[in-house]
Amino acid sequence: MDVRDTPEQAELRRTARQLARELGPRTVADLDDEKRAERLARAVRDAGWLELRHDEGDGRPLAGGVEAAIIADALAGAVADVAFSGPVLAADLARRAGAEPAERAAVAFESDLTGAAVVSGAATATPLHAVDGMAGTDRAYVLVPDGDGYRLAQVPVGDARDGSDLTRAIRPVSAGASPSEVSARGRLLTEDDLASWTALGLALTSADLVGVMRGLLDLSVAYAAERRQYGVPVGSFQAVQHLLAEGRCLMEGALSAALHASWAVDHLGPDEARAAGRVAKAYSSRAARTVCETAVQVYGGMGNTWECIVHVYLRRALLSSRWFGDDGLQLHELQRTRLGASDGLS
Amino acid sequence: MDFRDSPAEGEFRERLRAWLVDNNPGLPASSTDDEYWARQAEWHTALYDAGFFGLSWPKRFGGHDLPSVYDVILDEELALAGAPPRPSLGYLVQGISTHGSEAIQERFLPGLISGRERWCQGFSEPDAGSDLAALRTTAKRDGDEYVITGHKIWTSYSDVADWCLVLARTDPDVPKHKGITAFAVPMDQPQIEQRPLPMMNGVTNEFGQVIFDGARVAAENRIGEPGEGWRLAMTVVSHEREPGELGFVGRYAKTVKDLERTVRADPGAFRSDQREAVAWAYVEVEMLRLHVCRRLSERLDGIDHGPGGSIDKLLMTWAEQTVGHAALSVAGSRAATDSDDVALKTYLYSRAQSVMGGTSQIQKNIIATRILGLPVA
Numbered sequence: 001m002d003v004r005d006t007p008e009q010a011e012l013r014r015t016a017r018q019l020a021r022e023l024g025p026r027t028v029a030d031l032d033d034e035k036r037a038e039r040l041a042r043a044v045r046d047a048g049w050l051e052l053r054h055d056e057g058d059g060r061p062l063a064g065g066v067e068a069a070i071i072a073d074a075l076a077g078a079v080a081d082v083a084f085s086g087p088v089l090a091a092d093l094a095r096r097a098g099a100e101p102a103e104r105a106a107v108a109f110e111s112d113l114t115g116a117a118v119v120s121g122a123a124t125a126t127p128l129h130a131v132d133g134m135a136g137t138d139r140a141y142v143l144v145p146d147g148d149g150y151r152l153a154q155v156p157v158g159d160a161r162d163g164s165d166l167t168r169a170i171r172p173v174s175a176g177a178s179p180s181e182v183s184a185r186g187r188l189l190t191e192d193d194l195a196s197w198t199a200l201g202l203a204l205t206s207a208d209l210v211g212v213m214r215g216l217l218d219l220s221v222a223y224a225a226e227r228r229q230y231g232v233p234v235g236s237f238q239a240v241q242h243l244l245a246e247g248r249c250l251m252e253g254a255l256s257a258a259l260h261a262s263w264a265v266d267h268l269g270p271d272e273a274r275a276a277g278r279v280a281k282a283y284s285s286r287a288a289r290t291v292c293e294t295a296v297q298v299y300g301g302m303g304n305t306w307e308c309i310v311h312v313y314l315r316r317a318l319l320s321s322r323w324f325g326d327d328g329l330q331l332h333e334l335q336r337t338r339l340g341a342s343d344g345l346s
Numbered sequence: 347m348d349f350r351d352s353p354a355e356g357e358f359r360e361r362l363r364a365w366l367v368d369n370n371p372g373l374p375a376s377s378t379d380d381e382y383w384a385r386q387a388e389w390h391t392a393l394y395d396a397g398f399f400g401l402s403w404p405k406r407f408g409g410h411d412l413p414s415v416y417d418v419i420l421d422e423e424l425a426l427a428g429a430p431p432r433p434s435l436g437y438l439v440q441g442i443s444t445h446g447s448e449a450i451q452e453r454f455l456p457g458l459i460s461g462r463e464r465w466c467q468g469f470s471e472p473d474a475g476s477d478l479a480a481l482r483t484t485a486k487r488d489g490d491e492y493v494i495t496g497h498k499i500w501t502s503y504s505d506v507a508d509w510c511l512v513l514a515r516t517d518p519d520v521p522k523h524k525g526i527t528a529f530a531v532p533m534d535q536p537q538i539e540q541r542p543l544p545m546m547n548g549v550t551n552e553f554g555q556v557i558f559d560g561a562r563v564a565a566e567n568r569i570g571e572p573g574e575g576w577r578l579a580m581t582v583v584s585h586e587r588e589p590g591e592l593g594f595v596g597r598y599a600k601t602v603k604d605l606e607r608t609v610r611a612d613p614g615a616f617r618s619d620q621r622e623a624v625a626w627a628y629v630e631v632e633m634l635r636l637h638v639c640r641r642l643s644e645r646l647d648g649i650d651h652g653p654g655g656s657i658d659k660l661l662m663t664w665a666e667q668t669v670g671h672a673a674l675s676v677a678g679s680r681a682a683t684d685s686d687d688v689a690l691k692t693y694l695y696s697r698a699q700s701v702m703g704g705t706s707q708i709q710k711n712i713i714a715t716r717i718l719g720l721p722v723a
Contacts, residue, residue, distance in 0.1 A: 001348065001349055001350065001351060001352070001355060001415045001418060001419075001639060001643065002347075002348055002415070002643050002646060003347050003348065003349055003639050003640050003643040004347065004643050004644065004646065004647070005347060006347065009347060066347050221718045221719070221720065224720060225719070225720055225721060232721075232723070233720075233721050235714075235720040235721060236720065236721040236722065236723045237723060238707075238710075238711065238714075238723065240720075241710065241711065241714030241715070241718075241720050242707070242710040242711075242714065244714060244718055244720070245660075245709070245710035245711075245713035245714045245717075245718065246660070246710065248657065248713055248717065248718060249657050249660040249661055249664075249713070252637070252657050252661070253633045253634070253637055253661045254633075255640075256633060256636040256637035256639070256640045257632065257633045257636050257637075259347065259636070259640065260349060260636045260639070263347055263348070263349050264349075267348075267349070267350065279628075279629050279632045279633065282625075282626075282629045283629050283630075283633045330629075331622050331625040331626060331629070332622075332625075334625045334628065334629070335621045335622065335624075335625045338606055338610075338625065338628065339606060339609045339610055339613060339621055339624065339625070340609075340610045340613045
């Protein structure tokens with residue numbers, strides 16, 4: 001066992017953090033700077049990061065869940081307003097279905113955002129959401145039941161709009177959309193495929209939450225050291241110090257669980273990998289909410305304003321927590337598998 | 347990044363697992379029962395003799411010179427087998443090997459590691475808890491000896507210890523952190539009185555108070571230089587805060603497994619909040635296990651005696667106290683109607699974790715000022 005980054009992983013972590021810091025928004029107003037956002041999107045694409053889960057040629061992905069999580073963490077640390085997890089998850093699903101990944105595709109999720117949408121009839125019965133597609137995304141993958149498995153199909157999506165998260169787009173799929181074939185020579189997705197894919201989704205959203213915590217703690221600590229009241233920095237008061245110290249611990253614990261989840265994607269069986277993802281997601285969702293709320297508190301009145309960047313982190317955490325299921329859902333699923341028949345709630 | 351066993355680690359795991367089949371002493375949990383403390387020495391010796399203890403410590407002192415990650419395997423397999431956790435004394439080994447002379451290390455480490463010589467730690471005093479440097483126990487030079495006078499408290503295993511690692515003031519005229527020196531004091535002398543200190547959950551054999559009334563220690567048993575005691579204490583406590591050094595993950599995982607077994611046996615008998623409490627305890631303990639994997643892997647770059655242990659200590663405390671709450675929740679009314687209930691004792695014991703080894707508040711002070719770099723008030 002050696003769970004340190006390899007030299008290549010450490011280098012990727014450094015590079016990704018640097019890129020996110022340089023091209024991500026520094027202020028809320030920066031979110032409106034389209035030129036900057038385009039430079040960021042181009043840099044992410046040119047780095048080849050959107051192709052990490054493409055087929056290497058033998059059905060396996062070009063890079064591991066660990067590498068994808070390193071990038072997700074780095075981008076979230078700077079609330080980088082660029083699609084990453086969305087296209088990576090779409091490509092991963094396409095690869096598992098033996099389909100050529102479409103560049104401008106995202107995955108459509110059921111309205112609770114916990115899993116890929118399943119369309120049983122000739123058309124979608126309820127509104128769906130395509131999460132975190134890149135600019136120009138015009139279609140979303142859905143699953144169509146076929147025998148013991150699912151066929152990958154696609155539906156058209158509407159224009160991007162903001163959800164809680166100001167850095168990643170949500171695109172609506174209206175009820176009544178008809179799924180069309182994506183590939184003539186694909187294969188059926190099995191329950192195992194979907195468990196492994198869910199494991200990747202849980203790992204990436206957990207890593208995103210870790211990044212949010214890391215970035216926001218850095219900002220909050222710097223602010224507490226600088227902001228003065230009673231003639232001294234507010235960060236010299238134990239009442240404030242202890243909130244930030246707790247936040248740091250939560251971030252470190254979440255990181256340890258999230259690293260394991262990202263490794264598990266490619267090294268454990270589908271059910272085990274998904275369970276590892278559930279542990280990481282349950283812990284990091286709770287941790288991130290506490291850390292983000294701490295940051296709002298440490299920033300005081302300013303932390304509650306639109307122009308203070310804290311809410312951009314908090315809002316991003318809200319989407320990442322919900323996407324693939326929040327702590328409540330993960331605990332419910334862990335109970336079902338670990339504690340046996342339920343109390344009738346499931 | 348690889349969480350899997352290497353071939354050598356896998357072989358070690360298999361050997362350990364096979365040994366545990368026949369050698370699990372089936373002791374009750376350390377946190378709830380005096381029997382554990384009475385038989386802990388036996389368990390330590392058995393683990394050591396079979397080659398499963400002191401894994402990362404030097405061979406010349408009885409260890410195995412293995413990477414620290416082997417301790418993760420040990421903790422996992424002990425928990426899986428329902429065996430007692432490994433004895434927690436890595437922090438003493440760290441203190442003695444970092445600050446003791448070669449002669450001190452040769453004299454004391456082999457007995458400490460093998461369990462042939464039992465140790466306790468005389469740091470805290472009734473008026474020197476969080477403010478450890480305010481300690482008032484004195485050591486006065488008398489020829490080739492020092493004479494120790496003072497009152498120590500929270501001294502784990504003091505009733506069975508052969509040696510006590512004592513912090514005493516040797517120079518009252520310098521600032522409080524600079525006048526402290528460490529000694530290995532033999533416990534078997536009439537000038538030392540040991541008083542058990544029963545804990546609120548009824549365990550009486552773990553903690554003690556130790557009164558030194560002119561106890562004698564050879565000057566050669568001084569550990570480190572005169573005045574080096576504070577630095578030694580910081581080395582010791584930084585590791586006393588690490589779950590990877592203490593082996594507590596195994597203890598928590600065993601409790602969670604027991605809780606899961608209880609609920610699985612009769613799922614309909616438990617409410618959703620009780621089930622969620624158990625699931626959350628599982629998540630906390632898994633997080634801690636994985637955190638220990640990461641921290642012990644980092645030791646492949648070299649051991650760090652820095653403030654990072656304070657982060658680990660808080661994560662460990664939250665995990666233990668979450669497990670304590672889950673135990674109480676699952677026990678239901680039993681914990682209120684039976685003072686011998688194991689869940690009641692597990693819960694009550696868990697409250698000590700945010701105090702022992704430095705309170706959670708002290709850990710937060712350390713993290714804020716030494717890790718986050720916030721200004722000291």
